[in-house]
Amino acid sequence: MAQLTKAPDLRLSVVATLPPEVTVRLLSEIDVIARRMTRQILSGISLPDSRFRTLGYFRTVTAACRDALGTFVRLLRDGRGLRAGDLERLGSMGAQQAELEVPLELVFGAYRLAARMLWDEVIGQPAILNDVPPSTVIGLTSTVLEYFDEISAAVGGAYLETRERLLRQRDRDRDRILQRLVAGDASAELRRIAASAELTLLPPYTVVACSAPTIEAERQLEETWRAEGAHLIGEEPGLWIALVPEGRDLAKLCAEVGPVAFGVGPMAATLDAVAPSAQQARRALEVGRTLYPGRSVHTDAEVGVFAALADDREAMRTFVDRVLGPLAGGTPTRRLELVATLEALLDSRSIGDAADRLGVHRHTVVYRVGRLRQLGIDADDPEQRHQLWLALRCARLLEG
Secondary structure, three states: OHHHHOOOOOOOOOOOOOOHHHHHHHHHOHHHHHHHHHHHHHHHOOOOOHHHOOHHHHHHHHHHHHHHHHHHHHHHHHOOOOOHHHHHHHHHHHHHHHHOOOOHHHHHHHHHHHHHHHHHHHHHHHHHOOOOOHHHHHHHHHHHHHHHHHHHHHHHHHHHHHHHHHHHHHHHHHHHHHHHHHOOOOOHHHHHHHHHOOOOOOOOEEEEEEEOOOHHHHHHHHHHHHHOOOEEEEEEOOEEEEEEEOOOOHHHHHHOOOOOEEEEEEEEOOHHHHHHHHHHHHHHHHHHHHHOOOOOEEEHHHHHHHHHHHOOHHHHHHHHHHHHHHHHOOOHHHHHHHHHHHHHHHOOOOHHHHHHHHOOOHHHHHHHHHHHHHOOOOOOOHHHHHHHHHHHHHHHHHHO
16 A cells, blocks of 8 residues: 555656547547446445435546546547546545545445446447557557556545545544643534544543553554553653543553553543543642652552642641751751651561661661651650651652
8 A cells, every 4th residue: 555655656647549530529428428437436335324325426427437537538638647646636536535534445436337338338349340440459458457456546645645644633622622731622513523423432431641651652552542541641741631431451551561650540430520630630649659669550549648748848848847946957968868767667667677678777767767856756655656647748748
């Protein structure tokens, strides 16, 4: 098929071999022959639906047959070959068929039928009537085949170019519809536009914010998730919102692409719920990556409470200063060591586990625990423990 996209090579050049009286007769009967060709073509191929069994479509095919037949007869009459505009004009039928969504194999089938009928009208019947000498029939037959090869290449090229353009336009139209939906437009008008664009919107959806840091990760995300019926909306380079239909294995989908980070919002049971869920998915992604940079999937149910805290940054800063204020003194290196030790103690079952997590000797952790207690911070105190854990996460959010 790649050869169909190349610019046609206008090499066809013939010598007029039809007797003048045959040429005159064919030119005078072009309309009749074109209608006869149309009837045989439309009865000889299976068109997709009733749209193509109308008078308007009949006239479109007849006009193409008339043009092709007239061009060929004139070519044989004057012997000058195809002109520069002939193939572009004849090939435009391919663009029309692409716009009407006629399958390309049916278009080529129609042209094969037309080639046989053109041979019969221009060569076969005159030869039977002895209007064309037998010695010229073989040469003319080769000319008919060459002529239709040129037309088929032009038609195929125009068809593929138009089809690709229409697909790109359809994708752009669908992207705009989905962007409006994620922005909060779930109106009846939007649903009507989606239907006209053949875009199926059937909630419930799991709404996911996806951060793909590389082009390869974006490609994997698009290929894998769209194959599962997900709608993907590009918000900015590397950031997507995905509407995942109900019943899909989200954990499996997330595991199949990487390195990508995901923020999972609540289920959107209706189209009106898509925009709020998308906002929560974005929030889960942003907060989750700050708090848990080692994880790839963050859910709003898990980190949404921290996002709520982050909405009042001043109150959060006051809380952090009150709980972790004693760590503010000393050198930056010593402060970082104590903060890392405190986090490891809160996330571990024992001092030994904390030492393994930090990659230091157990005695080092024991020494730092003593330093923390001197500052009034005791990770073993139940009343302090939960405040310390929360303050450390709030501090990370403020830094983020």
